[in-house]
Structures are given as C-alpha cells and as structure tokens.
Amino acid sequence: MRRAKVPDPKNRDGIWYLIRRVPKNFEDLDRRRIVRISTNIAVLDDPRKVRAKVVVEQLNLQLEAYWQGMRDGQSADARLRFEAAQKRARALGTNYQTVEELRGGGDVVEALTRIELLITQRAGEKEDDVAAVLGGEGRPRFRVSDLPGEYEKVQAAKLTGYSDAQVKRWRNPKVKAATNFVEAVSDKYLDELTRADAIAFREWWQTKLVTDNLEIGTANKDIGHMNKMHRMVDMTNHLGLLPVFSRLRLEGETTGSRAAFSPAETKEIVLSPELDRLNDEARDIVLIVAELGLRPSEVCGVLPHQIRLGAPIPLVAIVPEDRQLKNPQSERELPLVGNALAAFRRHPNGFPTYRDKADTLSATVNKALRKAKLLPTKDHTLYSLRHAFEDRLIEVETPDKVVASMMGHKFQRPKYGKGPTLELKARWLSKVLLPLRHEPTPPASSD
Incomplete structure (x- = not known):
C-alpha cells in the first residue's frame, strides 16, 4: 500500500484523535467511511500536539497494517479456495471455469455437460464439487505488490x-x-x-x-x-490481462563492456603490499581471479572436494553444487598454476567466510583497491581482473575454443569431442602467468 502522509491530530471534544478516511482500495473490507481513534491525550495537557503527534503516527501505522492484513488474509483465502476448486475439477474430469466465464461463453451444451457430470459422478450433494464443476470460486485478484511473490x-x-x-x-x-x-x-x-x-x-x-x-x-x-x-x-x-507493459523500453540505452586492467595494472595489484591489508581469504581470492579469470562468485562457492591438489595436474572443478552457475558452459575444470595454486594450497577447504557471499567479498575488495588507488577508473572493479585475464589469453593468440572453455563462455560453433584437455589449458596458462606473489612475512617473535 502506498503510504499516505501521517494525519495531523484532530481535536474532538477536548481529546486528540487520529481521524482518517478509509482508502478507496479498502472500502470493500472496512465499511467505516471515516475512522476515528482516540489518543487518550487531553488537548489541555498537550496543547502543541507534541505527544499527540507521536501517538497518532503509531496509531496510523497500526491502522495501515490492519488494512493490509485484512487484504492479505482475504487474498490468501480466496487463492486457496480457487486452487482447491481447480484440483477438484480436474479430479472430476473437467477443466475449471468460473461462473462468469461459463455464462460469458454462452455454450448451453457445456453447461448441461457439467451438470450431467455432477449427476453421473454423484457429486451434486457435495458443495465443493458443485463449486468446482460450475465455477463457484472466482479467480484470485492480485495487486502490483503481489507480482514478485x-x-x-x-x-x-x-x-x-x-x-x-x-x-x-x-x-x-x-x-x-x-x-x-x-x-x-x-x-x-x-x-x-x-x-x-x-x-x-x-x-x-x-x-x-x-x-x-x-x-x-x-x-x-x-x-x-x-x-x-x-x-x-x-x-x-488465466487472468486475461492486457499486455500493458509491452514495448515501453526507453531508447538510447548504451551497453559497454566492463573495464579491464592492463597487464601492468594487473601485475601491480598482484604484487601490491596493500593486498595484505585484506584478510587472508579475500586476498587469495583476488589472486585466484587474477591468475585464472574465474568469476569471484565461482571462487567463493568452491567446496573442499572440488579442490584437487593431489591430482596429476592440480585442478579446481567449477560445478553447480549448492548453487546455480551462470550458464551450462560455466561448469568446467581449470588447472591450478602460479598464484592460484599457491592460494588454494593455503586454503584447501575453500573460502568459508565468503561462501555464498560474493557481494560481500566484492564490496570488501573494491573498497580496499579504491583506497589503495589501484582502480584506474570508477568502472574498474574486482571483476575487471577476469576481463584482464581474457585479454592476456587473446594477446598470446590462444585458440578461441580454449579461451571460451577457460572463461566458461559458450563457443559459437557446433560442439565436437570433449573439448580442450587440462594439459592443453595448462600449456596456454603457462604463457600468461603473473609474477608469483610471496606469502607475507609473519611478524617477528617478541622473544
């Protein structure tokens, strides 16, 4: 419900009152034309309405909640009755139509057929069956606020x-x-x-x-x-609504590709001591994104058994487990090399702090990079390291199919065979390795 301005307290027989007209969209639920609720505060005790305004605001919120609750309760009950009628109609061997729809169709044969169905099924004595076959429940009505749910x-x-x-x-x-x-x-x-x-x-x-x-x-x-x-x-x-929202898009929308770091900027970030101001998990996720071009959300969602450090070629498997991937092509295996291998060795169980919290990670990292002046423009973010990785692959003329396989993109040609192997991916990754960042030196002992 669109919230109205809080009414001003009204003096009624020496007492401050909340007085409101029932909104039009609730008139069918609340038959009072005007609502009057006492604050129990005498005008003489509060001549400037200081306390009365606070109480009126609280009463107004309660009143709006009351109206909203009436509407929600009525809508929910109507929906349940309608759905029950639909199911019962199907069980009796017919499709559900409301009384208005049956009457509007003007098909006498259809009406007689439904009455005959009630007789043959011996359902005429049951009120629910009659409602189901002859359309006794109206279709539910929804408001705009109901649309998302x-x-x-x-x-x-x-x-x-x-x-x-x-x-x-x-x-x-x-x-x-x-x-x-x-x-x-x-x-x-x-x-x-x-x-x-x-x-x-x-x-x-x-x-x-x-x-x-x-x-x-x-x-x-x-x-x-x-x-x-x-x-x-x-x-x-089956509401029969008009397509009122079709063809309304505004012209002039521009779609640009996300900003990418240059090779020099990527190296600066990877080697920057400012990364050590981040917690260990956030820092190492940054290094993995930079080295392998994984989406930050993919790194955050990696589970321990998907990190295979003991395999002949150490790898991380990106699979839709406990979460959905962006697209089917995102399911892939990537060899672990360079900073990514070192980071996963430090975190063989993944990154529980940020599991299913990629937005929190991005906010944390972007704030740190911005503070360290490592973001060249306002369009650069943590995600820009993924695009920088793709640019590095293109720079060394990596085959398109291999690039698509490592990025988790759809390859715009018919798929044949199993695709690029881990060995092939590792070979191309070796051509775009970033400088290896050493682990921060632990603080000296005070002994």
Whole structure:
C-alpha cells in the first residue's frame, strides 16, 4: 500500500484523535467511511500536539497494517479456495471455469455437460464439487505488490538449484520494480491496470533519470521486470490481462563492456603490499581471479572436494553444487598454476567466510583497491581482473575454443569431442602467468 502522509491530530471534544478516511482500495473490507481513534491525550495537557503527534503516527501505522492484513488474509483465502476448486475439477474430469466465464461463453451444451457430470459422478450433494464443476470460486485478484511473490512461484522449478543468496539476488530487482511502480502510480489490482498506468510509470522513470542522473538501462530493467512478471502471472492464472507493459523500453540505452586492467595494472595489484591489508581469504581470492579469470562468485562457492591438489595436474572443478552457475558452459575444470595454486594450497577447504557471499567479498575488495588507488577508473572493479585475464589469453593468440572453455563462455560453433584437455589449458596458462606473489612475512617473535 502506498503510504499516505501521517494525519495531523484532530481535536474532538477536548481529546486528540487520529481521524482518517478509509482508502478507496479498502472500502470493500472496512465499511467505516471515516475512522476515528482516540489518543487518550487531553488537548489541555498537550496543547502543541507534541505527544499527540507521536501517538497518532503509531496509531496510523497500526491502522495501515490492519488494512493490509485484512487484504492479505482475504487474498490468501480466496487463492486457496480457487486452487482447491481447480484440483477438484480436474479430479472430476473437467477443466475449471468460473461462473462468469461459463455464462460469458454462452455454450448451453457445456453447461448441461457439467451438470450431467455432477449427476453421473454423484457429486451434486457435495458443495465443493458443485463449486468446482460450475465455477463457484472466482479467480484470485492480485495487486502490483503481489507480482514478485507470484512470479517467484511460477519460477519455482528454475530456482530449485539456487543458493539462498542467489535467490535473494534474483528476487531483489523484481521487488524493486514493483515497489517503484507502487510509488509512481499506486498498488492497483492487475485487472485494473491500464496502458495509461504503464506509460505513467515510464514517464516517472524519465523524470527520475534526469533528476538522479541515472543510466537509461536502470529504467529499462524495471520496465522489463514488470512486463515479464505481469505476463507470466497472467498466463499462469488465466487472468486475461492486457499486455500493458509491452514495448515501453526507453531508447538510447548504451551497453559497454566492463573495464579491464592492463597487464601492468594487473601485475601491480598482484604484487601490491596493500593486498595484505585484506584478510587472508579475500586476498587469495583476488589472486585466484587474477591468475585464472574465474568469476569471484565461482571462487567463493568452491567446496573442499572440488579442490584437487593431489591430482596429476592440480585442478579446481567449477560445478553447480549448492548453487546455480551462470550458464551450462560455466561448469568446467581449470588447472591450478602460479598464484592460484599457491592460494588454494593455503586454503584447501575453500573460502568459508565468503561462501555464498560474493557481494560481500566484492564490496570488501573494491573498497580496499579504491583506497589503495589501484582502480584506474570508477568502472574498474574486482571483476575487471577476469576481463584482464581474457585479454592476456587473446594477446598470446590462444585458440578461441580454449579461451571460451577457460572463461566458461559458450563457443559459437557446433560442439565436437570433449573439448580442450587440462594439459592443453595448462600449456596456454603457462604463457600468461603473473609474477608469483610471496606469502607475507609473519611478524617477528617478541622473544
């Protein structure tokens, strides 16, 4: 619900009151036209309304929570009844249609067939069966604020392999888009949304882009999320909604590649004593990303049994275990060489501090690199070391298929055979090795 301005305390018979009109979208739930709640504070005891304002604000929050709870409870009950009717209709051998849909279709034969089904199944005496076959439960109504949760239900199978942190990262931009729409327009029912509402959201973003100096892509992400959530929730629940969010993207969006460090800048970072200001795990993840071009999240997610230091060629296996990889090509094995081999020897059990916390790692490292003046531009981040690794491979003319295999990218040609071997990868990695960083010298004993 879009929060209204906190009402000012009103004097009613010498007592300060919270007085509010019931919002239109709750009139069907709360039959009171005007709500009046006493603060129990006498006007004479608080003539300037200092204490009364605090109490009114608390009462107002409680009132809004009450309205929200009524709506959520009603929506949840209606949804459960509707889903039960759908399942029962299927069990009786028919598809579910509401009374309105059956009446609107005008198919007398269909109506008679359903009545005959109730008779033959001897289900006419059961109220739930009658409701299921003859459409006694209306389709659930959803508001804009319901979209992220409903869309997440639709995508449940996709999210099965995601870690908790990955689900959170997947969910947050959807919630943000719906929240922004509610702020820009209102928390309308989906079946009440119009094209004008969607355009108003687009115009809200156009203004925000200018006032907040944001990239056009920021707005287009919100619009895209709203369009996809709206479309999928509509399709899944057979709501028959109009595609109000289609073709609304703003023109002028630019997509540039992420910044990469030069070879000299990468070496400076790897050898910089400033890295020792990081904790051991963060420092060694930086060295692994620089040496092997792994995504920081991939290094953070490595489990102990995926680090095989005793293999004929020491390696790390990037596999979708306890988390989802970015794409199928990301599943791969990389030989451990140089700083990466040394780092994994120091951490044979992986990096538990940052497991499933890649965002925390990136924030920590980027802050340290920025403070040490090791980031040439505002576009450079920890991730830029991965792009620098790819540039080093290209510089020594590594075959495209080998580059794609080590980066975890899709190779744009038909796949034949098993792909590049560990030996072949190790051979090309030997051509782009970084200077070996020595472990920091432990402090001298005070004895």
